[in-house]
Amino acid sequence: MIKRLKFAAIPVSDQDRALEFYTEKLGFEIYTDQPFSDEQRWIELGIAGSDTRVVLFTAEAHKPMIGGWSNLTFGCDDVEAAYAELSRKGVEFIGPPEKQAWGAFALFKDPDGTTFCLSNL
Numbered sequence: 001m002i003k004r005l006k007f008a009a010i011p012v013s014d015q016d017r018a019l020e021f022y023t024e025k026l027g028f029e030i031y032t033d034q035p036f037s038d039e040q041r042w043i044e045l046g047i048a049g050s051d052t053r054v055v056l057f058t059a060e061a062h063k064p065m066i067g068g069w070s071n072l073t074f075g076c077d078d079v080e081a082a083y084a085e086l087s088r089k090g091v092e093f094i095g096p097p098e099k100q101a102w103g104a105f106a107l108f109k110d111p112d113g114t115t116f117c118l119s120n121l
Helices: 015-025 060-065 079-088
Strands: 029-035 041-046 053-055 069-076 098-100 103-109 115-120
Touching (some): 015 029
Parallel strands (some): 069 115
């Protein structure tokens, strides 16, 4: 039976720029960075201490998804502290963290403008 989500793909227009953003600004670790074709590499990243992985790879059919809304939500212990730290690193947020009855969240963008949610665990 299914045991976990292995990875989620994040469509990007420039793999080098995306790799720099996800590793240097968000703190992801490189698990795999190898040639896939003449045009792209297979770049698989992970979050330290987690089984969560993302892939910076764009299948031809997924190119229209670059720069849009993502259904991915990244979890953290303290949204306000993460917001402050990531903002200092140059991560673009749509606005400051918002508090809801269920917790807090903030929306941020990657270099292509793809929007993600940052939420408390």
